[in-house]
Amino acid sequence: MQYSLWLMLVILWVSQTVEGCPDVCKCSRKSGSEKSEVNCHKRGLFSFPSNLPPDAWILHLGENGIAEVKANVLRSVPKIESVNLERNSIKSIHPQAFAGAKQLMLLNLYGNHITSIPPRGFQDLLNLRFLMLGQNQIGILKAEMFAGMRNLSDLDLPLNALTTLPSHVFKPLITLRVLDLSLNRIQRISPKAFTGLKQLMFLNLDNNSLKTIPAGAFKPLHSLEMLVLDNNLLSTLSMSAFDGLSNLQELYLRNNELEHLPPDVLGNVPRLSQLALSGNRLKTVDGNMFAHMPELKKLYLHDNQWQCDCNISALLQWMGQTKVTLSPPDSLRCVSPPELRNKSLRSLQTSKLLCPA
Template identity: 60%
Template sequence: MKRFGVFVVLCVWIVEALDSCPNACRCSQKRNVEGTEVNCYKQKLQEFPSIFPLDSWILKMGENQIQELPANMIKSFPKLESVNLERNSIKSIHPQAFSGASRLMLLNLNGNQITNLPLKGFKDLLNLRFLMLGQNQIAGIKSDMFTGMRNLSDLDLPMNSLTTLPPNAFKPLIALKVLDLALNHIQKISPKAFSGLEELLFLNLDNNRLKNIQAGTFRTVNNLEMLVLDNNLLSSLSSSMLEGLSNLQEFYVRKNQIKRLPADVFRHTPKLSQVALSGNQLHTIDGNMLANIQGLKHVYLHENPWKCDCNINSLLQYINQKQVNRAPLEKLWCVSPGEHRGKPIHRLKPESLQCDA
């Protein structure tokens, strides 16, 4: 009899959940989860529905036509942990849109038309771990936009319209581990832009318009393990630019315009295991500089205009060391002088490398 009573209560709960399901959506309970998954994917919705099951756990609302996120839109759903609103037409977010959503862990707003984030608009998202804002039109960021997000670990902002990173831009994000800023138009980074990001492990600045990075810019992210600066306009690197990166393990600076590397450029990065400098304008490099980085295992230097004269002897010696991965280094080809043009560097003999008097 007791089992029958439990069964009746369960049936009533399911019926009530389904009754409050938006007409265009499918609602279902998942095994071992006391909550309802609401799937409104690709239903041509033009407004955020006002009625959901009270125990809603996941909202899937991608590829609709929603343009605005109203105030208190998810306040009545205390179990909500994930909201996916990717590829809608969202242009505006009310400052109280996410009011009361203290259990929300994932918010996906990729592929919308957002130009501005409301100040303190995410302040109630105390447990949010993942915030996805890629493929929008966000032109500027301020620290007040991220107030309250003390547990955020992953912030994705690729393919927006950012041109500068101001001081303290991400300061409230004290638990942030991943920051993706690729495919923007960033030309200038304040030396204090990354203040507060002491837990950051991965920073992606690929495909921006950086010509220069000021000394000490990365000083506050001293736990960073991977830095990506590919596809920018950098013409030089310096040790002061990399100051503070004592835990950096992977460094990618491919397809820039770097012509030379100072002998002490990696002085502040003793833990480097992988360096990628392919697709630059390097004519020569000091192999001893690379040899002094004890844990370095992978070096990528192809697609540079190597000048094979006596100044490249130390690089040739480094290539022949057994402890490094030789495969990528065997792709290096001489561009000049004429007698060595087209030859692979690793097959050259030191005695054949001459320098002008």
């Protein structure tokens, strides 16, 4: 009986043994599975391991010292679906580095030293869904870099050195849903930068250096639900800044330099439910603007430079009638005139507000 039990354990152990595992890595396979997981995380590697098990489907190579991704590094693992290369020292990627990896779904290159993406370097990755390129030194984007990536749904590019978004740069990414461009140095967006992104749902441009939004720049983004423009240098918005965003539900414009809003600037975003305008230089806002937004649920207006004169009457009247959740009431206070400084907007009587001379 004991011998039989021992024999069963040996057979089970043998079934878990993975042939061709690199010496410094740990390879494992679930019982009954034909896929191996290869863990080479933080193993002091300076090059891509060559003797990988042919049935590998997950490869962990994070926090090593790999500086270069050479041609055909995944040729021996045709079933590979996930590769994690975060926090290495990668500076260059061969144009044929990922050739043959047609089942790859996730590629993580976060936290390396990549300055440019090779033209058509990802064209073989027909099934790639997630591409993480954050915290690198990428300064230029071109459409040819994303050629062939027709199934990509999530592109992360925060913490890079981007300064401009040229025309048609994302055009090959026809199924992209999430685009993160935060924490770059983007100063200019081409009016046709987002052409082709008909399925995009989330766009993050937080912490850049945008001073203006070109008219119609967001027009192709018919499916966009959330747009983040916090922490930029926006001082004005054109009447057509948000044209085309008929499905937009959340708009964040916090900590910019906006001094006023054109009356109909939000006229083309009928489904907007959350709007954040805190931390700007607004002196007054026409309350009638919000009265024509039936889906609005939350509105943040604190930390602005409210000028409490007769021009703010429409806003006060709307605030007194609306069921929209506003900034904490005590946070909305007058900055001028001097006699009303620090006075709560909710405490004001519109009939007593003076008009500027």
